[in-house]
Amino acid sequence: MLDKALAIRDKIIEIRRVIHANPELSFQEFATARLAAAFLDELGYQVREHVGKTGIVADRGAGSTVAIRADMDALPIQEENEIEHRSRVAGVMHACGHDAHVACALGAAVLLAQENLNGRIRILLQPAEETGDEDSKSGAARMIEDGAMDGVDAVLGLHVSASLPAGAIGIRPGPIMAASDSFHLKIIGHAAHGARPQDGVDAVALAAQVINAIHQIVSRRISPLAPGVITIGTIQGSSARANIISQSVDMTGTIRSFDEKLRKLLHQELRHACEMSKALGGSYELTIKQGCPVTINDPKLAELVHSTAIDLLGEDKVIIVEPDMGSEDFALLAQQAPGCYFWLGAAIKDDPRHHHSPRFDIDESALHIGAAMFAEVSKRILGWKSEAAEKGKLDDFMAFRQSRKKPE
Structure with a gap:
């Protein structure tokens, strides 16, 4: 999967740069959503727009469902980076990496469209992680209300990290965000x-x-x-x-x-x-x-992400991180189905850029790794029809998921 992701790395970076240059604030992600919807429709996904106000739900396949979530909103910050793809919107900037998250999710959508999976992939492109609406509800809450998590058996999310080495994966079971x-x-x-x-x-x-x-x-x-x-x-x-x-x-x-x-x-x-x-x-x-509850990684799913990262990247690229006092409305999604949220290292070597700052930036060479992780973990959860025996590796996880479902 990593080699396949490497082959589309330039496309993933291009998507990130287009979104970075055209940032949109919470619940105003109209152009980002249109770009993503057109991209996913061309890949053959069934696309539903205006979910949770400006969000996107895109499905491919049928059966057990793995959701891949990426947040889309930017921040009210004036960018100071002198780069070709700097923000074209005065006072608005992707200063937390959500542009990269969307690019990774769309990259994963490309990779998974090439697989004959034994289940459904759902791409969730979520508005408003950074703030709530007039009722103090974030994008995750609004998407849940609109049915985005209906039938989901597992949900994955990532966040680029300006402190972890580029290409590293940070993971831990249990509480990871406050x-x-x-x-x-x-x-x-x-x-x-x-x-x-x-x-x-x-x-x-x-x-x-x-x-x-x-x-x-x-x-x-x-x-x-x-x-x-x-x-x-x-x-x-x-x-x-x-x-x-x-x-x-x-x-x-x-x-x-x-x-x-x-x-x-x-x-x-x-x-x-x-x-x-x-x-x-x-x-x-x-x-x-x-506000947001604790983001809790399901232990079985976290172990799968951990082992997948080792298989793709090697043990030296996988870091057991400490819990972070930052918060994430991914926590709401992980209350609906077993979830796992992990860090994708994207630090610029010898030039640290802090999140939520005017000079925030990332090492884009890591983005294909995020796409590969999303795709490979999803593939291992669902199995694939041509090698259905692989699904047995996660029978206990899917049984665990069934045990968590509330009675009708």
Whole structure:
């Protein structure tokens, strides 16, 4: 499969560059979707458009179903790279690699169209991984609502990594990406003249104490063996003048965790920390918005991805990675069927480019490996008609999938 992928590497890179030059924000991926739909239709896939608003579902074959998912949306960042295929859209850039994900998925679609598989391949091109809509629902949630995961027996996803060596595969069973929740906190005091603080309740002073309490939650209220993060990302006082004591202070932040028990504990302790404002004469309003759950790799599927990567690339190219505090709405898909999410190393040697930055870029020489991994893992799950005995290697996985199905 790797040799077949290498033969179409230039096409995969070309697709990535076209999408990179024409980035689209979440739920606005109209041109990207049209490009992908036309490409898949030409390969003989049955294409359904406008799934989850701007998503694509494309099927080939029948029977047990493996879904390959790629996200399509870009970020509101002005690109600084001086490259021929730099973004043509002011203030919008593929700064996280979703252009590469689409290219890998379409490359896999080409490879799998050449196989006589004993099952169905479903290509899921998903909008809006980076953010939600007016109801705070991401692209994965919207696609699930529109039936994109109906009948799926296993789902695969990847993310290019700007830190792993180009061509390496990063994988681990179990939790691989964190749950992500956001919060908005308003600390409320009483405004007064800056020269007479005794006449008011300084919301800035209250906020300072609350922030210290919040920053002690992870270090003092949870086990050091249980990874968690609470970050305050923004803070804004209500006063517009230096000599006015703020009536209120608004803060926003993020909460990250790897299991539901810890997730609930962090929420609870955040509320407790905010109570300090009351003890000092103020009050607060706290809203916690639950986001993506933990991304959990099915152990059997993760082992298959691991062994496939070794077979294709060699043991030295396969890395057991640590869980990442980033979050992914792939987690929602993996709640619908056994899932596996892995990293594709794409670091530019001696010139690291960070995700979500204006200079983000990748080593494109790795993209055919992502396509080959998608295709080969799918092939091994389904087996192929000319060598149906190979399917026996994964009979236990498919039986496991059946055991997870909810009763009608």
